Amino acid sequence: MKIIGFCNLKGGVGKTTMCQNLASALASLGRRIAVLDLDPQSNLTSGWGITVEEGEPYVYDFLVGESSLSDLAIKREGVDVIPSSLDLAVAELQLEREPGRDSLLRSSLENVPKDEYDYIFCDSPPQLGLFTRNVLAAADEIMVPLESEFYSLAGVRLLDSTVKLFQKRLNKGLEVGGVVLTRHNPKVVINRDVQREVFAYYGDVLYRRFVRQNISIVEASGAGMSVLSYDRNCNGARDYRLLAEEFEERQESHGEKKTQSA
Template identity: 80%
Template sequence: MKIIGFCNLKGGVGKTTLCQNLAAALSSMGYRVVAIDLDPQSNLSAGWGIEVQEGAPYVYDYLIGEASISDLVVRREGVDIVPSSLDLAVAELQLEREPGRDSLLRSALDNDEVREYDYIFCDSPPQLGLFTRNVLAAADEIMVPLESEFYSLAGVRLLDSTVKLFQKRLNRALFVGGVVLTRHNPKVIMNREVQREVFSYFGDSLYRRYIRQNISVVEASGAGMSVLSYDASCNGARDYRLLAKEFMERQRENGQKTT
């Protein structure tokens, strides 16, 4: 079992899209994946056409120990999704006053039920609030999507500093497992310059594979499915399948390094 956080302190960089489509790609390869939506905007849930009805249990109930994952999961494309709701924004204000608030997710995941999964994907909000802190405290590693434009670099550097702070205080094992370029076009000079700058800062943490700008990726989320189901032959679907293969290569390499 591996806990992977999807984080970037800048919004609109394809974080949730990366989480959804990588989960779907790994599921198609036979891996067992659960994706936990920890963003009050609920984009991961909506991206799979899931809407939590008023009064129904959702991820908040899991965090406070009043529901198990099996009580909440909705299966889409072989992936188990723990959905979120806009109510999570109000719950965040309540939880901020609770002791141990940054370790709620880590405590919730410390049970035998989740060990049936190969990967636990945690989609975080695009700011350093309570739920992003929970992901950083619980994750074994984080995946960082980065749009190929210079304004994205400042947010990634801030996130890297935040990761190092969490390594010291709450989660010594945490590390940046990978940086993935999204909406990337290697023919555009600025995109290539950003790629070089990211590599100079993160080195081999930058994935070789990247996600190209592709309208089918956007349309798929609106249709409530991954791009692999929406249009399996499009560039976006091909990019995510290749990314999933590199992800697994890196997981095997990391496993060898730690054994």
């Protein structure tokens, strides 16, 4: 079981969209996946057409050890979705006063049987608050969606320095597993320039595959489903299937390297 965080300290880069659609694409390949919505905005939850009613359990109950993943999981497209709620914003204020607050997620995930899932995806808010810190403290690696425009580069560099800080203090095994360009058009000069800049900074951590601008991706979230279910033949669905294939290739290659070095 591998824990993957989806992080970027800049909002509007397609982070939640990537978390949802990559999870759905991998589930279609037979992978067992749980997705935790750790953002009080609950966009991942609503993107799958889920609403948490007042008084119903949600991801907070998992963080504080009152519910297991199986108690909370809502199945969507073969993915176990652990929903969020706007109440999480209030809970964040309460949890900030608790000892060990940055390790709540890691402690709860340690109780999940290792053979229950292949991957657990954690969608984090677009700022370095409590829940993003929890994701960075718990994840084996993070995926970084990056919109192909220059303002995005500053956010990635800030995230990179934050990751290095967490590697020193809270999570020595944390890695940047991949950077993926979103809303990317290789025919646009500025998009190609950003791609070169990111490759110069991250090298092979930058995925070969990218996600193009596609209206069906936006429409799918509004319809409460992934783009693969909404329109399997659109460019967005094709991009995420290819991205899932590269993700699997990289996971397999990374596993082989770890075995050889052990």
